[in-house]
Amino acid sequence: MHNVIVGTAGHVDHGKTCLIKALTGAETDRLKEEKKRGITIELGFAEMPNSTGRHIGIIDVPGHERFVRNMLAGIGGIDLVLLVVAADEGVMPQTVEHFEILKMLEIKRGIVVITKADLAEPDWLELVKEDVKATVSGTFLEKAPIIAVSSYTGENIEQLRALILEQAENTAGRREDHSLLRIPVDRVFTMEGFGTVITGTLLEGAVSVGNEVQIYPGDRTAKVRNLQVHGEMVETALAGQRTAVNLVNVKKDEIKRGDVIAAKDSLMQTMMLDVKIRMFDDAKRTLINGSRLHLYYGSAETLCKAVLLDSETLESGGTGYAQLRMEEQIAVRKGDRFIIRFYSPVETIGGGVILDANPVKHRRFRIEVLEALAVKEKGEEDAVLEQILRESGSSLPTFRDLAVKIGRTTEEVSKEVGELTSEGKAVYLSDDTYIHSDYAKRIEETARQILAEYHGKNPISAGMQKGEFRKRLADRLYLRDVKAADRLLRFLFNSHKLKDLGNSTALPEHSVEYKPEHLDILERLEKRYMDAGFEIPELDECIGGEKDKGLAEQIVEAMAESGRLKKLTYQYYMHISHFDEAMKRFYEHMDKHGKITLAEYRDLLNTSRKYAVLILEYLDEQKITAMTGDARVLI
Numbered sequence: 001m002h003n004v005i006v007g008t009a010g011h012v013d014h015g016k017t018c019l020i021k022a023l024t025g026a027e028t029d030r031l032k033e034e035k036k037r038g039i040t041i042e043l044g045f046a047e048m049p050n051s052t053g054r055h056i057g058i059i060d061v062p063g064h065e066r067f068v069r070n071m072l073a074g075i076g077g078i079d080l081v082l083l084v085v086a087a088d089e090g091v092m093p094q095t096v097e098h099f100e101i102l103k104m105l106e107i108k109r110g111i112v113v114i115t116k117a118d119l120a121e122p123d124w125l126e127l128v129k130e131d132v133k134a135t136v137s138g139t140f141l142e143k144a145p146i147i148a149v150s151s152y153t154g155e156n157i158e159q160l161r162a163l164i165l166e167q168a169e170n171t172a173g174r175r176e177d178h179s180l181l182r183i184p185v186d187r188v189f190t191m192e193g194f195g196t197v198i199t200g201t202l203l204e205g206a207v208s209v210g211n212e213v214q215i216y217p218g219d220r221t222a223k224v225r226n227l228q229v230h231g232e233m234v235e236t237a238l239a240g241q242r243t244a245v246n247l248v249n250v251k252k253d254e255i256k257r258g259d260v261i262a263a264k265d266s267l268m269q270t271m272m273l274d275v276k277i278r279m280f281d282d283a284k285r286t287l288i289n290g291s292r293l294h295l296y297y298g299s300a301e302t303l304c305k306a307v308l309l310d311s312e313t314l315e316s317g318g319t320g321y322a323q324l325r326m327e328e329q330i331a332v333r334k335g336d337r338f339i340i341r342f343y344s345p346v347e348t349i350g351g352g353v354i355l356d357a358n359p360v361k362h363r364r365f366r367i368e369v370l371e372a373l374a375v376k377e378k379g380e381e382d383a384v385l386e387q388i389l390r391e392s393g394s395s396l397p398t399f400r401d402l403a404v405k406i407g408r409t410t411e412e413v414s415k416e417v418g419e420l421t422s423e424g425k426a427v428y429l430s431d432d433t434y435i436h437s438d439y440a441k442r443i444e445e446t447a448r449q450i451l452a453e454y455h456g457k458n459p460i461s462a463g464m465q466k467g468e469f470r471k472r473l474a475d476r477l478y479l480r481d482v483k484a485a486d487r488l489l490r491f492l493f494n495s496h497k498l499k500d501l502g503n504s505t506a507l508p509e510h511s512v513e514y515k516p517e518h519l520d521i522l523e524r525l526e527k528r529y530m531d532a533g534f535e536i537p538e539l540d541e542c543i544g545g546e547k548d549k550g551l552a553e554q555i556v557e558a559m560a561e562s563g564r565l566k567k568l569t570y571q572y573y574m575h576i577s578h579f580d581e582a583m584k585r586f587y588e589h590m591d592k593h594g595k596i597t598l599a600e601y602r603d604l605l606n607t608s609r610k611y612a613v614l615i616l617e618y619l620d621e622q623k624i625t626a627m628t629g630d631a632r633v634l635i
Contacts, residue, residue, distance in 0.1 A: 003240030258300030
């Protein structure tokens with residue numbers, strides 16, 4: 001059984017607080033100034049008693065125009081709205097503004113409540129009802145119940161309770177996976193004996209006592225000591241509940257309204273948002289590209305600049321794509337709704353939906369950008385995920401990364417990526433990482449281009465050294481780190497796009513082709529290494545007699561790749577037959593003595609220390625031997 005949050009909206013002094021008290025028995029005006037002035041300034045909360053076992057929380061929001069920012073802090077995340085209109089005054093300016101905000105936040109269900117029915121004659125009451133019907137015509141409240149009540153006499157209060165329960169029964173439940181936990185903080189206080197407590201509406205997910213949570217924006221973490229839901233201690237709070245969270249290891253001044261309590265590493269923190277903006281139908285201001293705005297999201301407010309991506313201006317009733325560039329870091333999710341207010345004078349002008357909560361910086365009027373935003377706005381879930389996967393490119397996102405990006409669970413993303421893979425739109429990379437098939441093609445094409453260039457310049461080389469190939473691949477694909485390049489290299493080998501030659505790599509179709517003049521050089525060089533025996537020559541010395549020293553060096557490397565030579569260092573190569581003999585003598589000695597000194601190995605090879613140490617240091621580098629005192633032992 002899911003929980004429901006009911007919010008009130010309407011003009012100042014239209015009886016919202018009295019209505020909540022009549023429904024719940026609770027007084028939501030708690031501040032001295034509120035009681036003195038008779039108006040709601042801060043948010044108030046109460047639970048409506050009922051026999052269904054469902055938690056139905058009611059939020060009392062300020063109606064006065066001076067406190068619209070406080071109203072916005074409470075109205076986000078509600079399931080059902082009570083649009084309150086006083087019978088003695090009818091629809092007023094703040095009624096209209098609140099209603100525009102409700103429409104912009106895409107709240108789906110509501111009830112129109114005409115309060116103070118005891119102060120109006122029947123004929124006047126009918127006129128008020130007609131006025132309300134005209135106001136909500138063509139909106140989500142067009143077919144909503146309209147009920148006249150009196151908080152003073154109790155008229156129709158029970159009928160209103162029944163209507164709320166009926167609407168609650170048909171309200172869609174919220175996701176309750178712990179990984180989706182998110183509570184926008186609307187109050188912070190300290191309780192003696194407990195410490196810091198925050199309250200807010202649990203928008204989605206769940207939280208349990210003992211959970212570690214993160215405070216966004218920022219990287220501070222805290223542990224949940226206690227939980228309350230409508231004044232009752234609980235072990236777990238679920239989506240749709242008004243929740244008080246007692247946090248350990250965080251001070252009151254380290255958290256504030258507008259922060260978000262969420263599962264650790266479950267939100268992306270950003271300085272930019274890609275959004276779809278819709279201006280209010282009665283907006284009196286024109287939104288111009290580059291305008292500074294007040295942005296309201298969750299329980300927070302911040303300043304931003306609006307970069308219009310597909311127009312120069314937005315008039316009343318207009319819509320368009322935009323990138324909002326923040327003046328401070330925020331943490332939100334794709335699909336969150338927001339409200340915008342003109343910077344100065346501060347007037348509510350519109351709102352919209354977040355399409356990408358962590359985008360790259362866009363240039364204006366780019367067709368590919370607008371097409372991508374259209375997919376994120378209107379596309380089915382699989383189409384949106386495919387678009388995100390396509391854009392992710394070199395970041396090589398895991399299921400967890402994608403889940404955070406689009407506000408889903410890893411299980412949901414895993415299933416959808418599997419479907420994209422079966423359709424040929426995604427390709428398995430490694431572990432829990434998939435890439436878009438377009439990016440997989442780009443990786444293969446880039447890798448082939450790099451190796452084709454190398455093979456063209458080095459026809460007698462079996463392949464390109466992996467280290468050099470990895471670096472060039474990373475540079476051309478703009479990879480962030482070497483680990484990403486290693487993952488792509490493994491992908492290319494596992495999918496048989498490249499040949500793995502141990503220390504080098506090559507195109508599958510590549511084969512070494514020696515020309516007659518190459519074979520002549522090869523024979524001369526091989527003879528020099530053969531004649532050298534254990535007295536290993538330097539590379540420069542060995543190729544010194546050749547006219548084309550670059551070609552000669554390539555041939556030496558090719559001989560090492562093919563197994564004719566053993567490469568000890570970048571300057572020293574040894575004929576394989578002599579290396580094998582050196583190893584034979586080495587292991588015979590180790591079998592008898594278990595260790596060997598440099599002097600002993602020198603004598604075994606009947607050569608100088610210079611050459612014996614080259615072989616022993618090679619064995620150290622290969623992790624075959626290790627030094628113990630003045631001798632070497634097998635590892």
